[in-house]
Amino acid sequence: MLHIKCPHCGMRSQNEFSYGGDATVKRPALNKEVTDQEWDNFVYNRVSPRGKHLELWQHLSGCRQWIKVERDTATHEIFNTYKTNEEIA
Template structure:
């Protein structure tokens, strides 16, 4: 069981959260023509790193906010959590 620090509510049990996937994926610019390969990459292709990984989590049973989490995918250690408009250092 992870113990995750929500930037708004503080430390809460993992039971209150939902995993939201890779936090580094950037949506292609609006109104730009992009190739099918690029679009396919954005929609479906994800890295599965071993080690530090920036993820999105949703505090679905709490304040209902999305935020970023930097987590080690091997040890599950959480290094940092930030609001969506903040950068993970």
């Protein structure tokens, strides 16, 4: 079980969180014309890398904040966690 540092609450066990997928995906702005390909990329297409991955988690059974977690998908090492509005180095 992972040990995730919630930037609001501190170290917590994985079972307090739920996973939210790739954090680098950006939703196209409302009312913006987008091509089928751009929309597909936003809704479906993910790179699923082996190694460093910036991902979203929600501290569901805690502060309920969505956070960003930089994690190695192969080793589960967590390098850093960020608030949603934080600059990512």
